[in-house]
Amino acid sequence: MSHYPLSIMNLVKNISRLPGIGEKTAERLTMHIIRSPLKEVEQLSLSILETRKKIRSCSICFGLSDSDICNICSDRTRNSSLLCVVEQPADMVAIEKSGAFKGIYHILHGAMSPMDGIGPDDIRLKELLSRIKDNNVKEVVLATSTTVEGEATALYISQRLENYPVKATRIASGIPIGGDLKYIDQVTIKRAMETRHAI
Amino acid sequence: MSHYPLSIMNLVKNISRLPGIGEKTAERLTMHIIRSPLKEVEQLSLSILETRKKIRSCSICFGLSDSDICNICSDRTRNSSLLCVVEQPADMVAIEKSGAFKGIYHILHGAMSPMDGIGPDDIRLKELLSRIKDNNVKEVVLATSTTVEGEATALYISQRLENYPVKATRIASGIPIGGDLKYIDQVTIKRAMETRHAI
Numbered sequence: 001m002s003h004y005p006l007s008i009m010n011l012v013k014n015i016s017r018l019p020g021i022g023e024k025t026a027e028r029l030t031m032h033i034i035r036s037p038l039k040e041v042e043q044l045s046l047s048i049l050e051t052r053k054k055i056r057s058c059s060i061c062f063g064l065s066d067s068d069i070c071n072i073c074s075d076r077t078r079n080s081s082l083l084c085v086v087e088q089p090a091d092m093v094a095i096e097k098s099g100a101f102k103g104i105y106h107i108l109h110g111a112m113s114p115m116d117g118i119g120p121d122d123i124r125l126k127e128l129l130s131r132i133k134d135n136n137v138k139e140v141v142l143a144t145s146t147t148v149e150g151e152a153t154a155l156y157i158s159q160r161l162e163n164y165p166v167k168a169t170r171i172a173s174g175i176p177i178g179g180d181l182k183y184i185d186q187v188t189i190k191r192a193m194e195t196r197h198a199i
Numbered sequence: 200m201s202h203y204p205l206s207i208m209n210l211v212k213n214i215s216r217l218p219g220i221g222e223k224t225a226e227r228l229t230m231h232i233i234r235s236p237l238k239e240v241e242q243l244s245l246s247i248l249e250t251r252k253k254i255r256s257c258s259i260c261f262g263l264s265d266s267d268i269c270n271i272c273s274d275r276t277r278n279s280s281l282l283c284v285v286e287q288p289a290d291m292v293a294i295e296k297s298g299a300f301k302g303i304y305h306i307l308h309g310a311m312s313p314m315d316g317i318g319p320d321d322i323r324l325k326e327l328l329s330r331i332k333d334n335n336v337k338e339v340v341l342a343t344s345t346t347v348e349g350e351a352t353a354l355y356i357s358q359r360l361e362n363y364p365v366k367a368t369r370i371a372s373g374i375p376i377g378g379d380l381k382y383i384d385q386v387t388i389k390r391a392m393e394t395r396h397a398i
Contacts, residue, residue, distance in 0.1 A: 019227065
């Protein structure tokens, strides 16, 4: 590394700080950047800084937004009585991509994990409960991930919701579409069997 | 993708233009950038633009440099009678890392490839010959890569050097150290056998 000019060494160091990017990849990307047209590099550099500065939390759902209220929360055509709870903004985007949900979202920004000292007060749960209380929410779809933490969080929220006039549902777990049964883990098969339904 | 705010979509697009980075990785990196401390992001953004603007070709060896003449060319302790010819700046860095060479370099910025219309005038060959003529170079080590193009370029340069009072040598090809013979390709083994030497 010390055989490159200083500015290259710095750039390699900065790029290799990104997750999943090792020194070799950082070196390759740096070489590409040096050879790219200045305009393209300016665009990349500006885009990184601008996005970081511009993006904030939607003040209603805590999703990513470049304004105070995100596109989904400000969309009056969406069904605001149906609220889907997810852990991270990327989970919301995954559901949006499926096109299967036309309600609104609430992003917890994490899941409860007593092992890591993350309790109900460390995720956006209080805000969820006050949203449910103040608005006309009829159903809360718990779409936290199917990890131990996600399952525990869904269970905890569903218990907290018992005192509210809403129906709590959980997104289904089971065999992925196109999944081959012999490659699916036993826990998933067990769950899929337990939650089987009439055709 | 259209489910993210506009600035995020732009950043994902800009990052996924980098070589070897697909949309999924770009999305992951974007999410990381959004969550990173502003200072770190500023550093990355600035470093990208500055490096691109600062780095130029060394006017002697055509290697990467942040000044007119690179560190190696301006280093008086190096043996300037020994000149190593490589295709790309990264090749030079690889040789430097080995610590096995204390001479100077010349970067061709490519290899001759008639199929792609790259002839002797499209690489820094004229500059190499004038460097050899003007300076007191005694040996030229041809360290172009061992591809068809690199081999052809080395052969061509060695023929051109016949009229100059220099010795042309070629970096050795053969079994990599730690390489298992049964996994080495036949062309490499053939070459290693042909260029065997007394112990």
